[in-house]
Amino acid sequence: MQVRGLRKSYADTVAVDGIDLDIEQGRVFALLGPNGAGKTTTVEILEGHRTRTAGEVSVLGQDPGTAGRAWRARIGIVLQTAGDAAGLTVAESVHHYAGYYPRPADPDAVIEQVGLAEKARARVKQLSGGQRRRLDVALGIVGRPELVFLDEPTTGFDPRARRQFWDLVRALAADGTTILLTTHYLDEAEALADDVAVISGGTIVARGTPATLGGRSTAKVTVSWLDETGPRSLLTDTPTALVNELSAGGRELAGLTISRPSLEDTYLELIGGTR
Template structure:
């Protein structure tokens, strides 16, 4: 995964006096799942729309699959897949008709029936999209986004409305696409989803990248203190420590064996993310 699919340097976008994107730099490698996190208004959507070729930038260099998305060619567009945050599929057609229709726009589409099955809608193939639940319609959007075998796939809150089983099935599809060389840009408010899927991510606040890394080590997460919790004689006990094994051994000796309701945890991705946002807001 050394070849770069997306290269961004000094990206800037303003709306009047408001600076939405303020000098972003990042790279996305081929076959990489890349997460973009940030609070509402941080500049995530503007950045993604520029990469997709749907919004013009004010300054900076952007290379997406070897082209400038500000001047996209027709072949370049066929190499991009997008799952929009809002539903885009018309409701009067059936699921099968919809997916087969969009397949015709691409030179080498995947098998529509295979994709319908992968998003968990095989039993709804002949149902009109408008009759489906919100989560099921969302799955149709996902099917349309991946039908063209995209080299670069943009996912904006892709599993909104999915039940837990459907989310897990979708995660498997995304991993298989990445294993096949598809680069994926993921924006999601489900941090467990980002943690499960992303190889690397950036956190954007006020148009700037405040941290970049992989989910396991982001913001010093891997070396942060652990929390050891258990049920003591007088109620719940909790201790933060750099040496959780030592503390567990001490507790085991104290309890003469099994430690009641023992848990050992380090900060979650959500803990680190919320801490970063709070730190940036305080600094402002």
């Protein structure tokens, strides 16, 4: 996927202001940003659901603004909210969607893959929120897409279900599927993404791996410990030297921790402390 100079404006309001992106095949790419930053607009343009004002976009080798049905069969979309087919069972829903694609996966295998085998005969209206999100994922991947858009995919998942979903995403990527993920869960981005970009005010303000985003890998380290006066902490570029100095003469450092800024710390700094 290649994006150059992407812009989208509505009258005098600029929603996306000159974005450049490159996403390699088989990578998990996380696009992060606060509400109103231009994230959803950008993704909808890449999906072919919204027209752009300017710029060049190539998704799976085609312009999503003009691509046809064959191109759409190559992508999968898991929306943050999806329309219900409340009266259908899980199996009926997935089998029905499979019929839209030229080379779908085995619907029953997909239901198993997303952890809904025990709910295959349950009506959609009977599913919990987390189970409904799993069904949304099943509908998004049953066409065996080359590229999957995941918009807040684990909303409503309990911790165990989230970890199971992460395993599913990793398996898709391992099979060569490219994944564009949007999420407000920074631990999710850190666990899944090969590359991360942060959008704020319609522009990309940082790009890198989760470990290097915003200079995380070279940021000052916080060394914290307890002494007779209580908790202590210092910022340093040389944590080993500082610890050696503090522990000189065999002094024990109770509660010693050494940490760099978390991805959430870095993200909040990049967007100005708002979400």
